Amino acid sequence: MSAAPMGGTCDPRFAALREAFAANFTERGEPGGAIALMVDGRLVCDLWGGYRDAARTREWTRETLVNFFSVGKAFTALVALRLVERGLLDLDAPAHCLWPEFGCNGKETITLRHMLSHRAGLPAIREDLPDGAMLGWSRMAEALARQAPWWEPGTAHGYHVNTFGYLVGELVRRASGGTIGEILRDEIAAPLGADVHIGLPSAEHYRAAEFLWPSVLPERPPGVLDGDALMKWNTYWNPPGISGAGWVNRPEWRSAEIPSTNGHGTARGIARVYAALAAGGAIDGVDILSREMLAAATEEQSFGPDRILERESRFALGFQLPQAERPLGPNPQAFGHFGAGGSLGFCDPVARVAFGYVTNDMGPRWQNPRNKALLAAIYGSLGV
Known part of the structure; x- marks a missing residue:
């Protein structure tokens, strides 16, 4: 495949992440998407690329958002x-x-x-x-x-x-x-400046990529x-x-509140929420959860055969936890949530990283080569 249009910025330290993202388009069939990585609360990579429509006539931009499915469960x-x-x-x-x-x-x-x-x-x-x-x-x-x-x-x-x-x-x-969408907007997204929504306002629909x-x-x-x-x-x-x-x-669909399934946002918005969680529940004076509540929220609650997925799965209180066949990097303290098509939001408090990835393609769900390549590049750049 030919190279896709790309935009954004990336710290030279994470050049491997930029390369992995570019390879998603040229080698792994990515039509359009974006990634954002924060380390110690600082945005070190904010990239977008490809196209926001099936006809490939409209390029993905900094402000493009997309349905990120189960990322919204977290x-x-x-x-x-x-x-x-x-x-x-x-x-x-x-x-x-x-x-x-x-x-x-x-x-x-x-x-x-x-x-x-x-x-x-x-x-x-x-x-x-x-x-x-x-x-x-x-x-x-x-x-x-x-x-x-x-x-x-x-x-x-x-x-x-x-x-x-x-x-x-x-x-x-x-x-x-209040509803999930209202409280998310008023108490989490707006104070953080995080571009994530459950129930996308009609005035923002023009930014949504075609899935x-x-x-x-x-x-x-x-x-x-x-x-x-x-x-x-x-x-x-x-x-x-x-x-x-x-x-x-x-x-x-975009306007409704379907909290399991129809969350919309940017990779940067997802990473911003997880940056607060990576820092113990607060960042830049905005408190999301207390350290005590966050610790309880990330304790394992379910692990083993999943009655729906017909494979092992592992959950805390609303968060997915790492497991051998679906890791979130090398550190067991990481937590987050995947979404259909491979979208992902997670943080690793040990490595002090927070990451968001969004795509407009229903690619492989359980073992997605695109997000696996991105995760490998993040930790390779960190030397872990």
Whole structure:
């Protein structure tokens, strides 16, 4: 492939990172994206490149943002954990204490901790919902309140791919009166100057890159689905567009709050949030979490066979933790969250780095060669 247009700045110390990013376009099929690296709170690499549309007529710019999918789960968790610090939420209180309608059909013991660690047994909604239902907050919350768990809560874990944000967000709404997107904007993103959003204001839609994902929904497998097969299908495709297929580039999707799935932002914005976490929860006078809350938030809660992913996964309270087949550099203290297509936000408090990567391509999800190359270049430049 020919070289793609690129812009931005990079400290010469991290020339290998610039080269790896450029190679994503020439060797690894990257259509458009951006990276940002902060070390000790200083932005040392801020690069963007490629194109923001499928036709490759509009170049990616410094202000281009894009849907970063599950990277937003970590930001959703941060909002909830801030309310825990204030005493408005309790990690271990039954959710039905705040959400009475939820306390039925075997959900009486489910807590916020279960939700944040993917142990609630609610990765999918059983009742069929129409396409577009994911845009209606009340409709999704009501369906989850009626749903029986797919496994006994707390006894196993399975990635709550799309329900995570509605579950945590409904507790946040009932405890504070605000939404995930509102609190993220007012208490985290705006004070930090971080360009990240859950519910992108319509005035900002012009900056959004087209996400290159087939617009046709997959066909439901033939025959009757039941048990685990139904759970896994519904996790991704009930309602049909809940994962973004057919919707991801529509204004209705960008404006809605779907905290598990439709966060938008720049790589620089992601790195800025993680720079605060790498520094212990605060940076430049802006407090995100106390050191004590951050320590609790990054303790392992779930590790082992994942009922949805059908492989091992490892979670803290809303954050993904490193594991052998999916490391975040060499230091076990790192934490963050990947997003569909390979997008990534993470920090490593030991190396004092914070990193954001965004892309507009649904590339390999679990083992993504693009973000792996970037991670290797970061730590190679650090001499680790």
